[in-house]
Amino acid sequence: MTEQMFTLGARQKKVIGVLSALLLATVAWAAYRALTKSPMDAFVLGFEGILTLCGLTGLLLVWGRFRDGPGLALALIALAVVVCTGLGLVSQQFAARQVARSPWFLGRFALALGFAGVGAWTVLARDGRSAKAARQGVIWLGLGLVMVAGVAVAWKVWTPQGTAMKVGAITALMVAGVALVAFISVGVDLVIHAFEYGRLDRQATSVPGSPAPMPKSPAGAGQEPSGSTT
Numbered sequence: 001m002t003e004q005m006f007t008l009g010a011r012q013k014k015v016i017g018v019l020s021a022l023l024l025a026t027v028a029w030a031a032y033r034a035l036t037k038s039p040m041d042a043f044v045l046g047f048e049g050i051l052t053l054c055g056l057t058g059l060l061l062v063w064g065r066f067r068d069g070p071g072l073a074l075a076l077i078a079l080a081v082v083v084c085t086g087l088g089l090v091s092q093q094f095a096a097r098q099v100a101r102s103p104w105f106l107g108r109f110a111l112a113l114g115f116a117g118v119g120a121w122t123v124l125a126r127d128g129r130s131a132k133a134a135r136q137g138v139i140w141l142g143l144g145l146v147m148v149a150g151v152a153v154a155w156k157v158w159t160p161q162g163t164a165m166k167v168g169a170i171t172a173l174m175v176a177g178v179a180l181v182a183f184i185s186v187g188v189d190l191v192i193h194a195f196e197y198g199r200l201d202r203q204a205t206s207v208p209g210s211p212a213p214m215p216k217s218p219a220g221a222g223q224e225p226s227g228s229t230t
Contacts (some may be wrong), residue, residue, distance in 0.1 A: 004016070008070055009125070012118055013062045016074070019114045020058030023081065026108065027051050030088070048082040054080050075120030078112040085109075110116035120195075127197040137190030144183035151176050 008016070031048045034041040054077045085108040089099045099105050112205055124130040151173065 008061065008064075012122055012125075013116070015118050016058050017062045019111060019118070020055045020062070023051060023058070023111055024055040026111075027055060041092070044088045047088040047091075050080060051084050062217060071119040071123040074115045074122065078114075078116035078119070081108055081112040083114065123195050130194045130197040133190045133194035133197065137187045138185030138193060140183050140190060142187075144180050144187060146184065147176060147180050151180075 031045060034048065041064045057066075057073060058077060060066055061073060065074065083106055086099050089102055089105060094102065122135055138210040
């Protein structure tokens with residue numbers, strides 16, 4: 001494993017740079033609106049100040065200032081974008097449904113998904129086993145979602161008649177529930193393993209060509225025998 005596998009690739013840096021520049025541009029626009037508002041919106045300014053630090057952190061990642069934990073850093077940036085944007089709208093008396101439907105929130109949410117996606121890409125690209133485990137996990141989770149959708153549709157369009165039909169429907173629902181839990185459990189476990197394969201500390205212990213630790217020599221080994229020779 002080479003040193004390049006521990007750093008961001010060129011394409012990843014380009015994407016992070018674009019996302020960070022877009023985030024800082026939206027911060028500048030939101031800060032201008034908060035400053036020119038009467039009275040000045042101090043809460044929005046505070047939240048946008050946090051997002052300014054997030055955008056600068058993304059640029060510092062692109063410039064190679066931070067090398068440890070880029071995946072986690074990008075995930076935290078994504079979380080901060082969602083939380084700060086949502087709280088900024090709440091401070092302006094937006095209701096929860098209005099926040100979820102706000103074009104401003106949806107645009108920022110898309111930015112957050114971009115940061116989170118690049119973070120996941122960064123981790124999964126370190127080990128060839130990660131992509132396989134992630135694909136399998138997504139398939140299992142997809143099967144679980146299909147099962148949920150099927151049960152929801154059947155529950156809505158079909159009404160069992162008679163005792164035997166009701167017992168059969170309840171039994172089928174219980175079986176589907178057990179299968180759903182199994183599908184989700186397997187899928188989540190595989191996704192977790194996919195990210196586990198990309199951990200830097202796991203890889204650092206298995207870098208080919210790294211010097212092995214020197215074994216401790218027993219007491220007295222390598223020492224000259226006592227006494228003089230004639």
